[in-house]
Amino acid sequence: MESSIDVIVIGGGPAGENAAGRVVAQGLSAIVVESELLGGECSYWACMPSKALIRPGTARRAAQAVAGAAEAVTGRLDVGAVLARRDRFAANWDDAGQVEWAEGAGIRVVRGKARLTGERTVVVEDEAGAATWTARHAVVIASGSVPVVPPIDGLDSTRYWGTREATSAREVPARLAVIGGGVAGTELAQAFGRLGSHVTLLARSTLLSGLPEPAVALVAEALEAEGVDVRTFTSPRRVRRGGDRDVVRIELDDGGIIEAEELLVSTGRRPAVTELGLDSVGFDASTGLSVGADGVVDGVDGQWLYAVSDAAGNAPLTHQGKYEARIVADVIVARAAGHDPEPAGWSRFAATASQRAVPQVVFTDPEIAQIGLTPDQAAERGIRTREVTHDMAVAGAALHADRYRGWAGLVVDEDARVIVGATFAGPDVSEMLHAATIAVVGEVPLERLWHAVPAYPTISEVWLRLLEEYGL
Ligand SMILES: Cc1cc2nc3c(=O)[nH]c(=O)nc-3n(C[C@H](O)[C@H](O)[C@H](O)COP(=O)(O)OP(=O)(O)OC[C@H]3O[C@@H](n4cnc5c(N)ncnc54)[C@H](O)[C@@H]3O)c2cc1C
Numbered sequence: 147m148e149s150s151i152d153v154i155v156i157g158g159g160p161a162g163e164n165a166a167g168r169v170v171a172q173g174l175s176a177i178v179v180e181s182e183l184l185g186g187e188c189s190y191w192a193c194m195p196s197k198a199l200i201r202p203g204t205a206r207r208a209a210q211a212v213a214g215a216a217e218a219v220t221g222r223l224d225v226g227a228v229l230a231r232r233d234r235f236a237a238n239w240d241d242a243g244q245v246e247w248a249e250g251a252g253i254r255v256v257r258g259k260a261r262l263t264g265e266r267t268v269v270v271e272d273e274a275g276a277a278t279w280t281a282r283h284a285v286v287i288a289s290g291s292v293p294v295v296p297p298i299d300g301l302d303s304t305r306y307w308g309t310r311e312a313t314s315a316r317e318v319p320a321r322l323a324v325i326g327g328g329v330a331g332t333e334l335a336q337a338f339g340r341l342g343s344h345v346t347l348l349a350r351s352t353l354l355s356g357l358p359e360p361a362v363a364l365v366a367e368a369l370e371a372e373g374v375d376v377r378t379f380t381s382p383r384r385v386r387r388g389g390d391r392d393v394v395r396i397e398l399d400d401g402g403i404i405e406a407e408e409l410l411v412s413t414g415r416r417p418a419v420t421e422l423g424l425d426s427v428g429f430d431a432s433t434g435l436s437v438g439a440d441g442v443v444d445g446v447d448g449q450w451l452y453a454v455s456d457a458a459g460n461a462p463l464t465h466q467g468k469y470e471a472r473i474v475a476d477v478i479v480a481r482a483a484g485h486d487p488e489p490a491g492w493s494r495f496a497a498t499a500s501q502r503a504v505p506q507v508v509f510t511d512p513e514i515a516q517i518g519l520t521p522d523q524a525a526e527r528g529i530r531t532r533e534v535t536h537d538m539a540v541a542g543a544a545l546h547a548d549r550y551r552g553w554a555g556l557v558v559d560e561d562a563r564v565i566v567g568a569t570f571a572g573p574d575v576s577e578m579l580h581a582a583t584i585a586v587v588g589e590v591p592l593e594r595l596w597h598a599v600p601a602y603p604t605i606s607e608v609w610l611r612l613l614e615e616y617g618l
C-alpha cells in the first residue's frame with residue numbers, strides 16, 4: 147500500500163502529537179506513526195506516573211510542616227491508594243483517550259514502526275505488513291529517547307528496573323538500590339523511600355550535578371533526613387542477583403556491598419534515532435542528529451526533514467519538546483504556503499528558548515526549579531555575569547511551612563543588566579519558576595524588574611531580597 151500526506155510525524159509522544167496537531171490546525175494533513183502507546187514515554191512511564199508517585203508524599207509532608215495541620219496527619223501513606231491514583235494518571239496504560247483526542251483534532255494515527263527509506267519516504271511496519279507513506283512537505287522525527295545502560299559487570303544478565311518498571315511498579319520493594327543520581331534517580335529514590343522502601347542512592351559524582359550546590363544540598367539533606375542512604379562519588383563495580391530470596395547484590399568501587407530486592411538503573415537517556423533508517427538519506431545515526439533553530443536536520447537538503455525534542459538531542463523535557471514542535475509546525479506550514487521564514491531569534495520560526503531559556507523542575511521535596519544559564523554556561527558564551535543568592539528567609543516562606551528552608555539565586559548579565567538564569571530551591575517552589583522564565587525570555591531590565599512588586603506575604607518576596615542584594 148502506498149499513500150501520500152502533507153506531513154509524516156514519527157513518534158506519538160507529546161512532541162509528535164503537538165507537531166501534528168498544530169500543522170493540522172493550520173490546514174495541512176498529517177499522520178502520526180506510533181509503535182507503542184500514543185502519548186509516549188511522558189504519559190505512561192515518565193512525567194505523569196513519576197509525579198503521581200511523588201505527589202502524595204509531598205502533600206503529606208506539606209501538612210506535617212504546619213503546626214495544627216500536622217496533628218491531623220499522623221498516618222503513613224496508603225500505598226494501594228497511591229498506586230491506584232498513579233494508574234489513573236497513566237490512563238491504565240491505555241491510549242484510547244489519546245487516540246480519540248488525536249482523531250478529533252484531525253490527526254490520522256498510524257500504528258507501527260516507522261523507518262525512512264529515502265527522501266520524504268517512510269515505511270511503516272506492523273504485524274499486518276508494511277505500508278509506504280510519502281510526505282508532500284515534511285517528515286518530523288519525534289521518536290524520543292531510550293535509556294543508556296551503563297557497562298557494569300553482571301548487569302546485562304541481571305533482572306533490574308529501568309524507569310519504566312519503576313514508574314509502573316505494582317509493589318514497593320522492601321529495599322531499593324538506585325544507580326544514577328540524576329533527576330530520575332533522585333526523584334524516584336525519594337518517592338519509593340516515602341512509600342516504604344529502604345533506599346540506597348548511588349551517584350558516581352554529586353547528586354543532581356549541574357544544578358547549584360546550595361540547592362542540591364537542601365535536597366540531599368532532606369533525603370538523608372528521611373532515611374535515604376545517599377552515596378555520592380560511588381560507583382557499582384559488579385551486580386549479581388540470586389540466592390533463595392532473589393536478592394540483588396551490588397559490589398561498590400569503595401569495597402562496600404549493598405543488597406536489595408530491587409535495583410533501579412536510571413543513568414540517562416540517548417536519542418532514539420538508530421532504528422529510523424537515517425542511513426537511507428545519507429546519515430550516520432550513531433553520531434546523532436543536530437538541528438537548526440527552525441528544527442531542520444543539519445546536512446539534509448531540501449528542508450523536508452525536521453527533528454524535535456529528545457530525538458533531536460535537545461533538553462529532554464516534555465515542555466521543551468512541545469515548544470520545539472510548535473515552532474517546527476509553524477515553519478512547515480509557512481514553507482508549505484511558499485514562504486521561507488527567517489528563523490530569527492525569538493521569532494515564531496526559531497526555537498530560541500531551547501538555546502538559553504530552558505525551565506526545569508526537579509520534583510523532589512524540597513523542589514529545585516531552574517531556568518536559563520548557570521554562571522559557568524554564561525561564561526562559556528562570553529557573558530559577564532554576577533550571581534546573587536539569598537536564603538528563602540521571607541515571611542511568606544515562614545508562613546508556608548514551619549522551619550521552611552530554601553535558597554534562591556539569580557545570574558545577572560552585567561552588561562545587558564538582565565537576568566539570564568535563576569534557581570529556586572525549597573518546598574513548593576516550582577510554581578515560582580514561570581515568573582523567572584518571563585524575566586529571562588522577556589529580557590526584562592533590572593531597573594524595570596524593580597517595579598515588579600511581589601505580593602506580601604508570599605515566597606516570591608525573595609525576588610525583592612535578591613534585587614536588593616544586587617544593589618537596587
Ligand atoms: C522517569 C522520567 C521522568 C520524567 N519526568 C519529566 C517531567 O516531570 N517533566 C518533563 O518535562 N520531562 C520529564 N521527563 C522527560 C520526558 O519524558 C521526555 O522529555 C518526553 O517524553 C519527550 O517527549 P517526546 O515526544 O520527544 O518523546 P517520547 O515521549 O519518548 O515519545 C516518543 C514516541 O515515539 C515512539 N517511537 C519511537 N520510535 C518510533 C518509530 N520508529 N516508529 C513509531 N513510533 C516510534 C515511541 O514509542 C514513543 O511513544 C521524564 C523522563 C523520565 C525517564
Ligand SMILES: NC(=O)c1ccc[n+]([C@@H]2O[C@H](COP(=O)([O-])OP(=O)(O)OC[C@H]3O[C@@H](n4cnc5c(N)ncnc54)[C@H](O)[C@@H]3O)[C@@H](O)[C@H]2O)c1
Pocket residue numbers: 296297325326327328329330331333348349350351354355381382412413414415461462463506507508509
Ligand atoms: N522532573 C523532570 O523534569 C525530569 C525527571 C526525570 C527525568 N527527566 C529527564 O529525563 C532524562 C533522563 O533522566 P536521568 O536521571 O536518567 O538522566 P540524567 O542525565 O539526569 O542523570 C543520569 C545520572 O546517571 C549517572 N550515570 C551515568 N552513567 C553512570 C554509571 N555508569 N554509573 C553510575 N552513574 C552513572 C550520571 O552521572 C547522572 O548523574 C533527564 O535528562 C531529564 O531531563 C526529567
